Amino acid sequence: MDNAIKFRSRGSPRLPGERYAPPSVFLHWVIALLIAIAYAAVITKGYLPRGSAERALSLTLHEWTGVAVLVLVVPRLLWRLIKGAPAALPGQGWLVRTASSATHLLLYLFMFAQPILGYLTLNAGGHVLTIPGLDIALPQFVGKDDELRRSIKEIHETVGNAFYWVIGFHALAALWHHYFRRDDTLRRML
Known part of the structure; x- marks a missing residue:
């Protein structure tokens, strides 16, 4: 396999050194941020008193960032399947x-x-x-x-x-x- 998860199904192969397309870059960093927030929220929840509004908010933030990751990973994977990724660098x-x-x-x-x-x-x-x-x-x-x-x-x-x-x-x-x-x-x- 020339590159990570190479699913390209049509079109010409991408060139080594080519950048990822803007939708890939955008989704990569938004999802990375959401995952970091989900981890931070669930860790924070563990330090907050049971039954507190802060703990409930932290858990809600964890839940919704998880939902957002799932919603955004679908177009990210579809883009990857259709458009592929840049070829491995020399x-x-x-x-x-x-x-x-x-x-x-x-x-x-x-x-x-x-x-x-x-x-x-x-x-x-x-x-x-x-x-x-x-x-x-x-x-x-x-x-x-x-x-x-x-x-x-x-x-x-x-x-x-x-x-x-x-x-x-x-x-x-x-x-x-x-x-x-x-x-x-x-x-x-x-």
Whole structure:
């Protein structure tokens, strides 16, 4: 595989060194910001007193940033499938290309799985998520089931903890390319 998640189905292949298209760059950074907010909100929630308005707000922020990630990752993946990504830069060895592909695949799986697991946890807990200001409830996919909620929540938390490492690896790899290899990998996403 020449580049991470190379799904290009039509059109001419992209050139090495070409930048990511503006929609890809925009969605990448908005989703990255939303994921950072979701993590910060859930960590903050753990330090706030149970039953407090601040804790409820932190949890609501975590929930809605998760929903926003799921909503935005759909057009991001569709853009990637249709338009593809720039080809690997010259000099990228097999190991670097393979690590890049694996990391990007894991990141896409994470961006879909985490919000879905979180939403199913809410459903199984009997919690209805309503659109703020509109009081429109989002659909429930599973009924209230405390045992199922505990199981899904444990998976959601485990995946979330594992992805600290994947996200960290992704960020460190971009910085490694920028500061040590001095190539355009990071600049292509700016």
